[in-house]
Amino acid sequence: MAAAIKARVVPERMVSSVQPGGAAGFRAPNPVSVDQVMAEERAAAFTRRSIKSGAKLAGLRMVVSMMDLTTLEGKDTPGKVAYLCRKALQPADEGYGVPHCAAVCVYPNMVRYARRFLGDNDQVKVASVATGFPSGQYPLRTRLEEVRRAQGDGADEIDMVIDRPAFLLGDHARVFDEIAAIKAVCGPAHLKVILETGELVTYDNVRLASRIAMDAGADFIKTSTGKIQPAATLPVTLVMLEAIREFFFETGIRVGMKPAGGIRNSKQALAYLVMVKETLGDDWLTPDLFRFGASTLLNDVLMQIARLTDGRYQGSDYFSLP
Amino acid sequence: MKKARTSKATFSAPAPSRGAATAVTHTARPVVSERARSLNFGNKWDYAPAPESHDYLPIAPRHDLFIDGEFVPPSTGDYFSSINPATEVKLTDIARAGEQDVDLAVRAARRAFTEVWGPMPGRERGKYLYRIARIIQERSRELAILETMDGGKPIKETRDIDLPLVAAHFFYHAGWADKLTYAFPGRDPKPLGVVGQIIPWNFPLLMAAWKIAPALACGNTVVIKPSKSTSLTLLRLAEILQEAGLPRGVVNVLTGTGDTGTALVKHPDVDKIAFTGSTEIGKQLAQLTAGTKKRITLELGGKAANIVFADAALDQAIEGVIAGIYFNQGHVCCAGSRLLVQESVYAQVVQRLRDRIQTLRVGNPLDKNTDVGAINNSAQLEKIRELVDCGVAEGATVVQTQCSLPAKGYWFPPTFLTGVTASHRVAREEIFGPVLAVMTFRTPEEAIERANNTPYGLSAGVWTEKGSKIFKLVNQLRAGVVWANTFNKFDPTSPFGGYKESGFGREGGLHGLHAYLRC
Known part of the structure; x- marks a missing residue:
């Protein structure tokens, strides 16, 4: 029995010395504790900032420019992806001065259609979830193959999920090795590492997983798949921003942050921007380092922008569906 | 949208995959040099x-005295002006109560005590x-705004902290009013009589x-004197007491100067003095009441240590340190004004x-995004400047x-001083401003x-992730309140008060009730 468990838990471990991608081998990070009460209190404080008039308009435009417009459904088709791409390129009528979204985020099989629709210009990036999204409960070989294919089909960004079983079993080296291996096959594509914080549960776990992902080569760390509740929350994002800050001071590398799932309205989105501004500063207020993973958020933001511009609310039918 | 749906590209047959990528090494993440590693808190996106x-x-x-249920002009005929410390604009004139007014107020309170309350x-x-x-809750916005204008505190704090706590204290003590015998079982708690209070x-x-x-819940009547620079909200509270139909004389408000307070403390028919303020004045009041039948409780100054261990959740500890010293511009007797950090x-x-x-x-305390407002008065600003200058002169x-x-x-901007030792004045004296002394x-x-x-x-304050260490410290720190992994948390159920020169007596909770009872 013991042998059987061992065989299941530690299969074909990747050699963790030096990865082809250049990430150094795994070294257990110093664990950093997070105090839940104070972290949640601090996160709540950001929602009490009062964002008005010009600041609100500028903030909402920034939110659009940081959006990974997402469709991740079993029933996604090229037609649905086309809707999404067009919406990302031009979210609202030109008169509103709304920028294009940062990216569209789709399943690997939809990457080629998104790429075709968006063409070769890289205004709106194509992001692909991969690595057995959302569970990640697949062999590493096929997960690597998925990444190669998505990248080959034209994905600019890969949103991978970490191996939660390995993490929860305490096999952090394995989590690291897999991320590094995936980073190695990403080629020029940027790698976003989804921690699925709703399954890691504690902030201590989130902080540790953030560090492992950044050590292993993540360009972005991302909260959630959107398939598990809770998805992104302000406190969990704060904990990850603090991990990014620590990593920056230690290594000089600016890692990006992507909260995903559960951010549905403008007010919530602005609270996230406030948190980024007051935790990491101006350098992170850019789509290169901060993204929102969302689908329904976009039209709520556009409605607010229209109200600030025209002075009145419009019905939802005046805003095209993605 | 029309364009998108008719796009040929989307619906044409998919081209064969480019297949597995050749061995392309991923793009390396850019590295910022060690010297340039700083965060940039500029105005890329500024709040309006x-x-x-x-x-x-x-x-x-003009504001008169509140004696025996009515607003009456002072016997002195004197008024002083009350200004907004954030603008130096005069808000109103406030009556200065003299000895005669003190006597009237104490008589009214005595009558109310024996006949009604x-x-x-x-x-x-x-x-x-x-x-x-309930009326305080209904009028809390008005009271918060007034408190901010009169005292310079940010509206965020008066709205979210002061006013909710004010209402909570009345609600909490309302609940005790008919349960005092349960609070002190086996004893027969009785009110003290007329209580003089200086805040x-x-x-x-x-x-x-x-x-x-607590005074009213226990059946006492009150003569209360606010500080000279902040009388407005207490006078507004007097209006609320009228609105609530509180019997005449149960609470009397005497505005004025230090002399008014001294007269109140000296008045022979006062049974108890409750004072919150500086240690210097507290000592004087203790002398004035010595040898009389008057009881006294004092809640005075502080120079709290906020102790951060290496094994603390540091990012959260920083938040606690910030809240501990910059809350209310550091005008907090329990402010964590000495930061003790483990050297590592x-x-x-x-x-x-x-x-x-x-x-x-x-900036503007009325702005909802302001974290740190104005210093309450010019004398205090002078004191803060003097002490910080002294810190610099001593090498901090x-x-x-x-x-x-x-x-x-x-x-005065949020400030902290490094290179401070235990022998620096800034480490020993209460600054009562947004100034933190950092030591190891x-x-x-x-x-x-x-x-x-x-x-x-x-x-x-103690910051560590190790529970056993918290218990060890809590038992050995000689301080009335020890906060563990938090700071500046207040609740009506929790007693508050000091050791040593921070005073004696407790306010809040059962201990607070006891201070207003004979039992």
Whole structure:
């Protein structure tokens, strides 16, 4: 029995010395504790900032420019992806001065259609979830193959999920090795590492997983798949921003942050921007380092922008569906 | 959208996959050189002004004394002006009560005690307190705005902290009014009689609630004197007491100067004095009441140690340090004004503090985004400046929020001093402003010794992830309140008060009730 468990838990471990991608081998990070009460209190404080008039308009435009417009459904088709791409390129009528979204985020099989629709210009990036999204409960070989294919089909960004079983079993080296291996096959594509914080549960776990992902080569760390509740929350994002800050001071590398799932309205989105501004500063207020993973958020933001511009609310039918 | 749906590209047959990528090495992440590794808290996305409107709140040009249920002019005929410390604009004239007014007020309070309030059953007294609490909640916006204009506190704090706590104190004590025999089983608790109360300018309305609510719940009557610079909200509370139908004379408000307070303390028919304020005045009051039948409780100054261990959740500890010292411009007797950091994390803590104070917003207290408001009065500003200058002269290094301060009003930016030792004046004297003295320690024993090495003993903070260490410290720190992994948390159920020169007696909770009872 013991042998059987061992065989299941530690299969074909990747050699963790030096990865082809250049990430150094795994070294257990110093664990950093997070105090839940104070972290949640601090996160709540950001929602009490009062964002008005010009600041609100500028903030909402920034939110659009940081959006990974997402469709991740079993029933996604090229037609649905086309809707999404067009919406990302031009979210609202030109008169509103709304920028294009940062990216569209789709399943690997939809990457080629998104790429075709968006063409070769890289205004709106194509992001692909991969690595057995959302569970990640697949062999590493096929997960690597998925990444190669998505990248080959034209994905600019890969949103991978970490191996939660390995993490929860305490096999952090394995989590690291897999991320590094995936980073190695990403080629020029940027790698976003989804921690699925709703399954890691504690902030201590989130902080540790953030560090492992950044050590292993993540360009972005991302909260959630959107398939598990809770998805992104302000406190969990704060904990990850603090991990990014620590990593920056230690290594000089600016890692990006992507909260995903559960951010549905403008007010919530602005609270996230406030948190980024007051935790990491101006350098992170850019789509290169901060993204929102969302689908329904976009039209709520556009409605607010229209109200600030025209002075009145419009019905939802005046805003095209993605 | 039309264009998208007819796009040929989308619906044409998919081209064969480009297949597995060839062995392309991923793009390396750019590395910022060690010297350039700093956070940039600029104005790339600045918040627009978000001022709370106050035009709809008239402030009468003149405010009289509240004696025996009515507003009456002072016997002195004198009024002094009350200004907004953020603008130096005069808000109103406030009456200066003389000895004659003190006597009138104490007589009214005595009459109310013997004829109405003392004999009244507890459950009836409780009804009044509940009613007062509800009216405070209904009028909390008005009171918060007034408190901010009168005292310079940010509206964010008066709205979210002061006023909810004010109402909570009345609600909490309302509940005790008819249950005092259960609070002290086997004894027969009786009210003391007429209570003279003197409160400070840092939390004007909250201190009034801390004083008035337990006194009334226990069946005492009150003569209360606010600080000279912050009388407005207490006078507004007097209006609320009228609105609640509180019997005449149960609460009397005497505005005025230090002399008014002295007259109140000296008055022979006062049974108890409750004072919150400076240690210097507290000592004088203790002398004045010595040898009389008067009881006295004192809640005085502090120089609290906030102890951060290397094994603390540092990012959250920083938040606690910030809240501990910059809350209410540091005008807090229990402020964590001495930061004791374990030496192994000193550099990290100082760097994080440096970054964190850059995000504090200093300015118009009525702006909803303001974190740090105006210094309450010019004398206090002078004192803060003097002590910080002294710190520099003694060799400390000053780190301050880089921000522009308004031209008018009393302002001091959030500040911390490094290179401070236990022998610096800034480490020993209460500054009562947004100024933190940062020091280090090596072992838990040293932390305890240094934390206790002060004439004060009001509060302390401990930051560690190790529960056993918390219990060890809590038992050895000589401070009335010790917060673990949090700071500046207040609740009516929790007793508050000091050791040593921070005073004696407790306010809040059962202990607070006991201070207003004979039992």
